[in-house]
Amino acid sequence: MSVKDKAGPRGGRGSAPLKVDPEIDRLITHVAHFMNVTKKDLVAIAVTDYVARHREEMRARTQGAMSSVLDVTDRSRVALLTGLTPEQRDAVGGVPEDE
Numbered sequence: 001m002s003v004k005d006k007a008g009p010r011g012g013r014g015s016a017p018l019k020v021d022p023e024i025d026r027l028i029t030h031v032a033h034f035m036n037v038t039k040k041d042l043v044a045i046a047v048t049d050y051v052a053r054h055r056e057e058m059r060a061r062t063q064g065a066m067s068s069v070l071d072v073t074d075r076s077r078v079a080l081l082t083g084l085t086p087e088q089r090d091a092v093g094g095v096p097e098d099e
Contacts, residue, residue, distance in 0.1 A: 018043065
């Protein structure tokens with residue numbers, strides 16, 4: 001697998017330094033050497049593999065976090081769309097309770 005095969009939204013043309021402990025950097029260096037890949041490619045392969053193996057767990061955690069933060073009731077939708085406070089909303093007739 002080549003990192004170029006999985007280019008991101010910028011086409012794989014940017015890079016950012018990745019800070020790791022010196023011990024981990026030595027491990028990455030040795031494994032990359034023995035696997036005949038660049039350190040950059042090894043990290044990309046490792047992260048891609050990790051994400052694939054933990055995708056369902058990440059999805060569940062993301063959904064859990066979003067549902068605890070986002071209120072998906074009709075009242076919250078009206079507030080979001082109109083910018084009305086609960087008092088203003090109630091003064092103009094309110095919103096029926098969600099079932």
